[in-house]
Amino acid sequence: xxxxxxxxxxxxxxxxxxxxxxxxxxxxxxxxxxxxxxxxxxxxxxxxxxxxxxxxxxxxxxxxxxxxxxxxxxxxxxxxxxxxxxxxxxxxxxxxxxxxxxxxxxxxxxxxxxxxxxxxxxxxxxxxxxxxxxxxxxxxxxxxxxxxxxxxxxxxxxxxxxxxxxxxxxxxxxxxxxxxxxxxxxxxxxxxxxxxxxxxxxxxxxxxxxxxxxxxxxxxxxxxxxxxxxxxxxxxxxxxxxxxxxxxxxxxxxxxxxxxxxxxxxxxxxxxxxxxxxxxxxxxxxxxxxxxxxxxxxxxxxxxxxxxxxxxxxxxxxxxxxxxxxxxxxxxxxxxxxxxxxxxxxxxxxxxxxxxx
Numbered sequence: 001x002x003x004x005x006x007x008x009x010x011x012x013x014x015x016x017x018x019x020x021x022x023x024x025x026x027x028x029x030x031x032x033x034x035x036x037x038x039x040x041x042x043x044x045x046x047x048x049x050x051x052x053x054x055x056x057x058x059x060x061x062x063x064x065x066x067x068x069x070x071x072x073x074x075x076x077x078x079x080x081x082x083x084x085x086x087x088x089x090x091x092x093x094x095x096x097x098x099x100x101x102x103x104x105x106x107x108x109x110x111x112x113x114x115x116x117x118x119x120x121x122x123x124x125x126x127x128x129x130x131x132x133x134x135x136x137x138x139x140x141x142x143x144x145x146x147x148x149x150x151x152x153x154x155x156x157x158x159x160x161x162x163x164x165x166x167x168x169x170x171x172x173x174x175x176x177x178x179x180x181x182x183x184x185x186x187x188x189x190x191x192x193x194x195x196x197x198x199x200x201x202x203x204x205x206x207x208x209x210x211x212x213x214x215x216x217x218x219x220x221x222x223x224x225x226x227x228x229x230x231x232x233x234x235x236x237x238x239x240x241x242x243x244x245x246x247x248x249x250x251x252x253x254x255x256x257x258x259x260x261x262x263x264x265x266x267x268x269x270x271x272x273x274x275x276x277x278x279x280x281x282x283x284x285x286x287x288x289x290x291x292x293x294x295x296x297x298x299x300x301x302x303x304x305x306x307x308x309x310x311x312x313x314x315x316x317x318x319x320x321x322x323x324x325x326x327x328x329x330x331x332x333x334x335x336x337x338x339x340x341x342x343x344x345x346x347x348x349x350x351x352x353x354x355x356x357x
Contacts, residue, residue, distance in 0.1 A: 043306075044298065044304055044305045044352075045296070045297060045312060047297045047345070048296045048316060048345075051341070052312050052319065055316060055319045055320060056319055059319065059323035063323065063326050063327065070202040072326075073202070074204055074208075075322065076322055078204075079318050080211075080317065080318040081208050081210075081269060082107075082266055082282065082285065083289060083292055083314045084314040084315075085207075085211050086262075086285045086289040087289040087293055087310045087311070088215055088218055088310060089103055089260075089266070090103055090289040090290060090310070091305065091307050092231065093154070093256065095231050095298065095305060096234050096255055097238075097301060097303065098147060098255075098302070099158065099300070100154070100158045100286070101161075101286050103263050103285060103289055104162075104282055104285030104286040104288075104289070105161070105283075105286070106139050106260055106263040107270060107282055108169055108267060108270070108279060108283070109135065109136075109139075109169045109172075110133070111277055111281075112169055113128070114129050114131070114132035114190060114277070115183070115277030116172065116178075116277075117131050118190065119178055119182070119186070129189065132267060132268065133268075135264065136261055137257050137261045139161065140257040141253065142161065143260070144253035144254070147256065148248070148250075166283075176279075177276055177278045177279070178276055178277040180274075184275075190271045190272070190277070191272045191275060192206060193205060193207035193210060193268060193271070193272030193273070194273055195272070207269040207272055212311075214265075219306065219308050230247075230251045232303050233246055233303075234303075235302030236303030236304070270282055288317070291313070291338060292310050292314040292316075292317060293313060294345050295313035295317070295338075295341050295345045296308075296312050296313025296314070297309040297345065298310055299349050300349075313345075316341065320337055320338060
């Protein structure tokens, strides 16, 4: 006996009676707080940007044109240029869930190599600068190799490297400073990043321009290239990244090498900033860079954050420092407020991370 109703007609009839709604997942309550939390999770640099704008507005109201003058605002950029460059290097490492305590020492030793090669050995200044850049990159490679290949904790590796580089710096330089006048007369290229440009009432140095350019280039690379996505993947979950085909060891080594190179550039900029080659300068750059990174919203757990956030974090420190100084406040208030900002930044990071849980 044959079926009087063709199978095609049964199928079409069932389709007409079927629901057309798409499967949905319960995302819980979507109030303003939840949406704001999601926005901060998607744009980590938003929090430090809000704090920066608020700080500028508050000091602007309290100080008026004294703070809002082009000279004062560009002075902030000049003051944070070294911290901003080193913070960019530190950000790359922290994005991989590591930390680099040796950035300040690498910066200073690279500057000492540039100065000593020029004045002690009579090497042309251009070659001396290249040697300083290679020195910083090599120290970054050692850090990366010990972390990626030997599997040592980044904190221990860079803590030891900090002590080694610091001691090498003083032993090699004999704790001698190359004076600004000598550099200006014999090797002015070492002070290149300290050259000042007058734009209206503002004064910018090549060091500031380099810092801003570096931040935007790294921001593009991290967001728009495969290498940048691999950096975030390694910081978020190295085992999952490796299973996905990411060469975790190579990424880590490249990150630490790039960090060392950037620190070497910071060493060159440091000579331009202070005018001389001093083995005792910039010793707190490691702490200052971590401060800028944390305030800038980059997670210490890795895999989340933005180079722009670290830049904003450095600017926040600069705004508070200059604003309180112009108000005549004790310098200790700066440390107190920055300490509160660090704790608040970590607390906000924990709150934001709940979105992804």
